[in-house]
Amino acid sequence: MLDDRSKLLMKALVERYIADGQPVGSRTLSKASGLELSPATIRNVMSDLEDLGLIVSPHTSAGRVPTARGYRLFVDTMLTVQPGHAQGGPFPSHSLAPDQPQKVISNAANLLSSLSQFVGVVIAPRRSSAFRHIEFLRLSEKRLLVIIVSPDGDVQNRVIYTEADYSQSQLTETANFLNSNYMGLEIEEVRARLQNEVESLRGEIATLMQAAVNVSSEAINETQDEVVISGERNLLSVSDFSSDMGHLRRAFELFEQKAQLMRLLDVTGQADGVRIFIGGESQVVPFEDLSIVSSPYEVDGKVVGTLGVIGPTRMAYDRMIQIVDITSKLVSNALSHK
Numbered sequence: 001m002l003d004d005r006s007k008l009l010m011k012a013l014v015e016r017y018i019a020d021g022q023p024v025g026s027r028t029l030s031k032a033s034g035l036e037l038s039p040a041t042i043r044n045v046m047s048d049l050e051d052l053g054l055i056v057s058p059h060t061s062a063g064r065v066p067t068a069r070g071y072r073l074f075v076d077t078m079l080t081v082q083p084g085h086a087q088g089g090p091f092p093s094h095s096l097a098p099d100q101p102q103k104v105i106s107n108a109a110n111l112l113s114s115l116s117q118f119v120g121v122v123i124a125p126r127r128s129s130a131f132r133h134i135e136f137l138r139l140s141e142k143r144l145l146v147i148i149v150s151p152d153g154d155v156q157n158r159v160i161y162t163e164a165d166y167s168q169s170q171l172t173e174t175a176n177f178l179n180s181n182y183m184g185l186e187i188e189e190v191r192a193r194l195q196n197e198v199e200s201l202r203g204e205i206a207t208l209m210q211a212a213v214n215v216s217s218e219a220i221n222e223t224q225d226e227v228v229i230s231g232e233r234n235l236l237s238v239s240d241f242s243s244d245m246g247h248l249r250r251a252f253e254l255f256e257q258k259a260q261l262m263r264l265l266d267v268t269g270q271a272d273g274v275r276i277f278i279g280g281e282s283q284v285v286p287f288e289d290l291s292i293v294s295s296p297y298e299v300d301g302k303v304v305g306t307l308g309v310i311g312p313t314r315m316a317y318d319r320m321i322q323i324v325d326i327t328s329k330l331v332s333n334a335l336s337h338k
Contacts, residue, residue, distance in 0.1 A: 002052075005035065005037075005045065006045050006048065006049065007077075007078065008033055008035060009029060009033050009035070009042065009045050009046070009049070010049055010054060010055075010070065010073065010074065010078070011074065011078040012029055012032040012033040012034075013029055013032075013046075013049075013055065013064060013066065014066045014070065014071065014074040014078070015032070016028060016029070016032045017065055017066060017314065018314055018315065018316055018317075021239055021240070021314060022063065023057070023058055023062075023063025023064060023065050024063045024064055024065070025062055025063040025064075026039045026042040026043045026046060027039060028063070029042055029046070030042055046064055049064075049070075050064065052069075053067055053069050053070075054066065054067060054069055054070035054073060055067060055070050068278050068279060068288065068313065071278045071291070071313055071317075072278055074317075075276050075278070075317055079317055079318055079321075080318065096108060096111070096330040096331060096333070096334040097334065098334050098335075100153055100154055100155075101124065101125060101152055101153070101154055101335055102124070102154060102226075104331060104334045104335055105122050105124045105125075105226075105228050105305075105331070106228055106230075108120070108122050108228075108307055108327055108330070108331045109121065109122045109228040109229060109230035109231075109307075110230045110231075111327055111330070112230065112231075112307065112308070112309050112323060112324070112327050113230040113231025113234060113309075114231070115323045115327075116231075116309045116311065116315075116319075116320060116323050117231075117234050117237075118231060118234055118235070118238070118309050118310060118311030118312075118315065118320075119229060119230070119231045119232055119234060119235065119255070119309065119310040119311065120229070120230045120231050120307070120308075120309060121227065121228070121229050121230075121261060121265065121307065121308055121309075121310055122227070122228045122305065122306075122307040122308075122331075123226070123227055123228075123262060123265050123305045123306045123307070124226040124227070124228060124305060125299060125304035125305040125335065130150070130151055130184055130185055130186050130187070131148050131149065131150060131151075131182075131183065131184075131187070131216060132149045132150060132151045132153075132183060132184065133147075133148075133149040133179055133183070134146065134147065134148055134149070134175055134178050134179060134212060134216070135147040135175050136166075136171035136172070136174060136175050136208075136212070137168075137171070138166065138167070138168045138171055139159065141165050142161055142162050142163070142164070142165050143159065143160075143161055143162075144159070144160050144161075144162060144166070144171065145157060145158070145159055146158045146159075146160055146212055146215050146216070148215075148216050151184065152299075152335070156216075158215045160211055160212075160215050162207075162208065162211060163207070164207065164208075166208060170208075171208075174208050174209060174212070177209070178190075178209060178212065181193075187213060187216050190213055191210075191213050194206070194209055194210060194213060227258040227261050227262055227265075229255055229258075229261075232251075232252065232255050235248060235251055235252075235311075235312075236248070238311070238312055240289065240312040240313075240314055241289070241312065244289075247289045250287050250289065251287070251289065251290060251310075254287065254290070254310075265292075265294055265306040265307075265308060272296070273295060273325075274293060274294070274295045274321050274324050274325050274328075275293075275294055275295070276291065276292070276293050276317060276321070277291060277292045277294070278291045278313055279291055279313050288313070289312060289313060290310055290311070290312065290313065291310070291311060291312070291313045291315060291317075292308050292309070292310050293308055293309045293315075293317065293320040293321060293323075293324050294306055294307065294308030294309075294324060295307060295308065295324045295325055295327075295328040296328065297328040297329075297331040297332045297335070298332045298336070299332065299335045299336050300336050301336075304335075307324065307327060307328055307331060308324055309323060309324055
């Protein structure tokens with residue numbers, strides 16, 4: 001357990017390192033902390049902090065930098081977030097206009113990236129497999145366009161090829177039947193009902209309906225759990241990465257592995273509010289150089305996805321918390337808009 005003096009010096013060291021990016025020496029720490037302590041006393045405290053694994057001396061430098069464990073202590077017990085401030089000043093007035101979910105998600109990733117100057121990541125909400133409206137358009141012989149509108153307004157188009165040739169009137173009749181009888185039902189329930197009702201339907205219409213259900217299911221599955229990433233290039237201007245191509249390469253490899261990114265953000269979305277994962281402290285973030293600040297977002301009161309900022313462990317966590325928290329609220333409002 002740290003005493004108050006050690007906590008003050010630890011807090012000052014982390015804040016100074018986040019601001020400057022340079023190892024912090026005892027003389028600098030004495031000024032930053034505002035404590036009237038001798039350099040020898042500060043060196044003793046720093047030695048104790050190093051023994052606890054909270055700070056470390058990199059290479060030949062006489063200064064110290066925080067470890068993952070040190071960042072965790074800072075974030076959990078020393079971080080103060082000023083309401084309504086980010087980027088070192090008042091939080092700018094931003095909004096996300098209600099729109100198709102895909103557009104809202106894309107805009108949210110861009111907003112996270114532009115405000116943080118790091119990487120914005122959003123996992124799109126899991127889509128309902130229900131449909132609000134379906135329509136068929138004859139393109140040519142045995143070739144149709146299927147238009148599927150989800151309950152939240154997303155539109156999916158798919159071209160299908162059929163064994164039989166259908167007239168536009170047959171296609172309209174089939175679409176009307178599906179919309180009248182199955183609108184709002186999950187695709188699997190529609191599939192099951194069609195199996196039972198196929199006897200009462202004309203053969204060619206039943207076949208067309210089955211094809212429509214299959215292509216609808218494929219369209220929905222293809223777009224499940226989409227990960228939207230914005231601002232990867234921002235890391236090129238972060239000194240922590242630009243000076244070490246190995247760090248940069250590992251970061252870009254992570255962004256290419258969207259399945260792993262989804263697992264990371266899935267973990268962060270299992271709790272309420274903003275969560276911080278610091279690289280190297282656990283298997284959640286396997287790269288020591290990266291931290292994630294994330295938050296779940298909701299649609300009509302139900303958590304449906306996660307968004308966050310990925311950047312270097314040396315980031316201004318107070319500002320990132322603000323940015324992520326406000327963006328999650330903006331997304332929730334935009335997607336819940338009726």
